[in-house]
Amino acid sequence: MPIVLVLQGPTVTQQRYEDAVRRFTGGRDRMEQPADWPVGGLLVHLAGQGPQGFRIIDVWESEDSCRRFGEQLAPVLEEVGITDPPEIHPLQGFVSAATVPA
Template identity: 60%
Template sequence: MSVVFVHQGPGLTQESYEEAVRRLTGRSRMESPDDWPVPGLLVHVTGQGEHGFRIVDVWESEEAAGRFFEAVAPILDEVGIKNDVESYPAHTFVR
C-alpha cells in the first residue's frame, strides 16, 4: 500500500532542501525517481506554503520510505533539518 509523507518544520527551508539534494545526489535538483538512492518513490513535490517550506512524498510502501530515510537521515542532520514528518496510508492514488 502506498504511503504519503509530509515534511515541514524548523530548519526545513528551500535552501536547506537544495543543500540536502546536492549532498545526496551531487545535482542541484531532483528530476526523476531514478535520482533517489533507493527505488520506490512514486511522487515528490516541494514548495513554499503559508507555514514554511514543505515536502510531500508518496512511496510505494513504508519499507521503501524507510530505506530512503535511513540513507538521508545523516544528511538531514548535517544541514540542520530537524523537521516533523507526518505519514499516513494513501486512501487513493491515481497516476
C-alpha cells in the same frame, strides 16, 4: 500499501532542501527523476514554499521503501540542519493526470 511522507516545520527551508538535494545528487541543484533517489520505490516527490513554510511531500510504493529512504535521509537532514520529524501516513487515494513541467 503506499505511504505519504510529509516534511515541514521551522527547520525545513528551501535553502536546506537544496543543500540536501545537492548531497543526494552529487552536486546537482534538482532531483529530476526517480533514479535520483538513493533507493527505489518513489512514486511522487513534491517540494515548495507555501503560506505555512516550505513543505516536502513524497509518496512511496510501500512502507518498506519509505523506511529504506528514511535510513538514507536521516543523516543528510542532520547535516543540513533539518530537525523537524517527518509525518508518515498511509495513502488513501492517488490520482495523477500528467507530468508537471519544471
